[in-house]
Amino acid sequence: MFPTFTLQQTRNSLAVRRLIPRGLDRTELAWTCFGFTTDDEAMTERRLLQANLIGPAGYISMEDGAAPGFVQRGVNSAPDLVSVVEMGGASTASEDNRVTEAAVRGFWKAYRSQMGL
Amino acid sequence: MDITLNSKVQDLNARYVQAIDDNKLEAWPDFFVEQGRYRITTAENVERGLPLAMIYATSRAMLRDRVRSLRDANVYEAQRYRHVIGAPLIEPGGEGTVQAQTSFLVARIMHTGETVLFATGRYQDRIVFNDGAAHFTEKIVILDSRLVDTLLAIPL
Numbered sequence: 001m002f003p004t005f006t007l008q009q010t011r012n013s014l015a016v017r018r019l020i021p022r023g024l025d026r027t028e029l030a031w032t033c034f035g036f037t038t039d040d041e042a043m044t045e046r047r048l049l050q051a052n053l054i055g056p057a058g059y060i061s062m063e064d065g066a067a068p069g070f071v072q073r074g075v076n077s078a079p080d081l082v083s084v085v086e087m088g089g090a091s092t093a094s095e096d097n098r099v100t101e102a103a104v105r106g107f108w109k110a111y112r113s114q115m116g117l
Numbered sequence: 118m119d120i121t122l123n124s125k126v127q128d129l130n131a132r133y134v135q136a137i138d139d140n141k142l143e144a145w146p147d148f149f150v151e152q153g154r155y156r157i158t159t160a161e162n163v164e165r166g167l168p169l170a171m172i173y174a175t176s177r178a179m180l181r182d183r184v185r186s187l188r189d190a191n192v193y194e195a196q197r198y199r200h201v202i203g204a205p206l207i208e209p210g211g212e213g214t215v216q217a218q219t220s221f222l223v224a225r226i227m228h229t230g231e232t233v234l235f236a237t238g239r240y241q242d243r244i245v246f247n248d249g250a251a252h253f254t255e256k257i258v259i260l261d262s263r264l265v266d267t268l269l270a271i272p273l
Contacts, residue, residue, distance in 0.1 A: 057171045057269035065268040
């Protein structure tokens with residue numbers, strides 16, 4: 001939604017991810033998971049169990065911390081080069097499948113416009 | 118202080134960390150009772166009364182799932198741990214259990230040999246003794262810091 005803010009939905013559980021840059025080669029990612037005051041104990045328990053999927057030990061997210069690190073290491077050895085991978089082309093139009101980064105491109109297009117870049 | 122009890126608690130945690138450090142993860146669930154509970158959380162969350170955990174298991178079966186995932190599904194750079202644990206502070210836990218708090222430091226050693234102080238914190242354990250054998254009914258790993266470097270694959 002904004003460069004350092006992502007609103008995440010896993011089934012009916014919401015969470016916020018915030019990227020906190022700490023330097024050129026250091027970034028923190030903060031996870032904040034939400035419950036609701038209307039949740040009963042069983043629902044809270046479900047949310048806590050579901051949280052096993054995310055975070056630094058998350059079943060679906062633990063590799064997310066490592067993968068950018070690999071890229072960073074590779075990029076460090078070629079500081080004057082550029083590499084672009086177009087997933088789903090270069091457009092920002094809506095598509096009928098999820099094998100595309102159209103949404104991400106769409107975000108940056110809007111961001112550039114807002115920032116006058 | 119009950120020296121025998123103290124020794125049994127120390128022995129349980131010494132064997133526990135040895136299994137993890139020796140990459141014998143398949144033995145990890147067996148340190149718990151069948152419906153044993155295991156959580157990794159932060160001191161900040163504990164102080165604020167927030168229930169979110171990085172790992173939350175309510176049975177041996179869930180622990181076995183995690184080991185299975187680490188062995189067959191998740192992809193991460195080869196790494197090992199080395200735990201150093203302190204002396205336990207023991208109190209009665211009610212219902213025939215014992216509560217123990219034990220400090221720990223965990224170094225992470227990457228396949229490159231790079232060694233870092235990966236995690237520090239305390240175990241809050243609830244331990245039961247059956248036929249002389251000790252098991253955890255609950256182990257809460259409370260990390261001092263909210264920062265985990267890269268990922269938390271191997272349990273603490």
